[in-house]
Amino acid sequence: MNETELLAYLKQLCGTEDEKCEHKEFSRLRHALANNAGKDIVSYVSALANMEGGILLIGVKDGLSQIVGIDDTSDLTPQRLPQRLCELCTNLSTERLSVDEYITSDTEKKVWVLHVPRHCPRKPVYAHKKAWQRNGESLIGLTQERERVILAEPMGIADDWSMAIVEEASIDDLSQEAITVAREEYKTKHPGLALEVEGWDDATFLNKAKLAIGGRLTRAALLLLGKEESSHLLAPAVPQISWVLKDEEGVEQGYEHFGLPILLSARKVHEKIRNHRIRYMSESKLFPEEVQKYDPWVIYEALHNCIAHQDYELGGRINVVEFPDRLVISNLGSFIPGSVENVIRQDAPPERYRNPFLSRAMVEINMIDTIGSGIRRIFSKMKQRYFPMPDYRISPERVEVTIYGRILDERYSELLARDNSLTLEAVIALDRIAKKLPVDRETIKELRSAGLVEGRVPNLYISAKVAQATGEKAKYTRYRGMDKQYYFDLIVKGIQQHGFLTRKDIDDLLTDKLPDYMNEKQRRTKISNLINELSNKLEKICNEGSDRSPKWVLCEDRDITNNY
Structure with a gap:
């Protein structure tokens, strides 16, 4: 092809710079490979790989206005470049990583078309010890949100840890007490089958409850129903829930570890939690005189979510840390939906989730209601109690939820008690304002329009209108100040x-x-x-x-x- 024909071909192949295509001159190729973080070839390879893969055109001007060609390639060749890139870019896949070389017949200008493969599941690609990504046609550092998406990617059905058959295991490795409890919960979930369940032997029940496949025990069955002495069959996973008691200063006062069967251990942890009744006095007289410190359903749902979505391949345990006024429950593994806001906003089951086989089995034995609805229901329950919303802390390796056992801001709670028409989204935003946490501008604008908040960012507070309605005039004045x-x-x-x-x-x-x-x-x-x-x-x-x-x-x- 001559220069005109090659330019037309390249425009057809990769005409617009976006998340999949990049045009670069890089005429002095050996100096452009890895000498300028954020602007060199390896940085662009990392960025393209961390999206859906793409093409890097080398030897052309931006916008494909002209072919300039490349020279000074040193020892780099189309055959050697992929190998060098794999040495310089951590986690870069070799599959479909290739270079096509074109030399114009009339001007002898050289152009390389570098085909960059998509990252491997859960493995961001790094260059200069940093992961990069595309943002339209720009190159930026990998954002936390994009990193969470990559780390949460499914490995495929064959890689569902909970579905794997444990060949060495038999029904003798299961706890009869746990099986009995699971049967009762199955009948609660399926009341129409209650009489039929009585006639099933254990093997039939395990198949029906989706804990076994063709009579063979899965990791899910051992995790939920296994005997303590059978835990080695799940190694290197650590099938444990740890309960830790701490005082106001965070000093440990006691702890206990609970192993297999996890179905029973979740109940034992629940029994350890000091869920006494507490009395709240209110000027409005809208609060119940006594409430439990924590809603039992919320505790179970949060704990069972951790069991369902723990990344057991990471070899960690589930933790429940009890403070005098709050519970902190955590599990290992990324948060696949990306953010709690996504879950609340979509109000629908996620398209994918970790341990789908285990999650379905937990639905069958009544540990979780439905897959994907738990978080929104937890928030709704806390709204109904006029308590603070749960706080989620999400990192690529860990998910932590804090459940409060006391009212933090009485104005916020009084508002919930008086106005049950508030949407869950509005309540979550008010909760964040009460906790002095950031809220997006559009939401603040909506709350101002509704007369619910005053002040300037970041010093927002519940408005005078609400304070007067809730008997909080003095507190409002102290917060807003005098003229x-x-x-x-x-x-x-x-x-x-x-x-x-x-x-x-x-x-x-x-x-x-x-x-x-x-x-x-x-x-x-x-x-x-x-x-x-x-x-x-x-x-x-x-x-x-x-x-x-x-x-x-x-x-x-x-x-x-x-x-x-």
């Missing part, structure tokens, strides 16, 4: 009484009267601004001391009490 004239009057009257005030005197006078949301630095700045306006702009007070040791007095011959 400027109030502080001016305090300073002037203080000087009238004492003749003069130092800066420390003014600090002592005003500090505890400023809004609750202000920190120490913000309070000092606010007081400085008040003094500056009162002295320079309004000329009501004058400094008879020095800048370092001010001595504020009333300016002479002025009406100091009314004319601000």
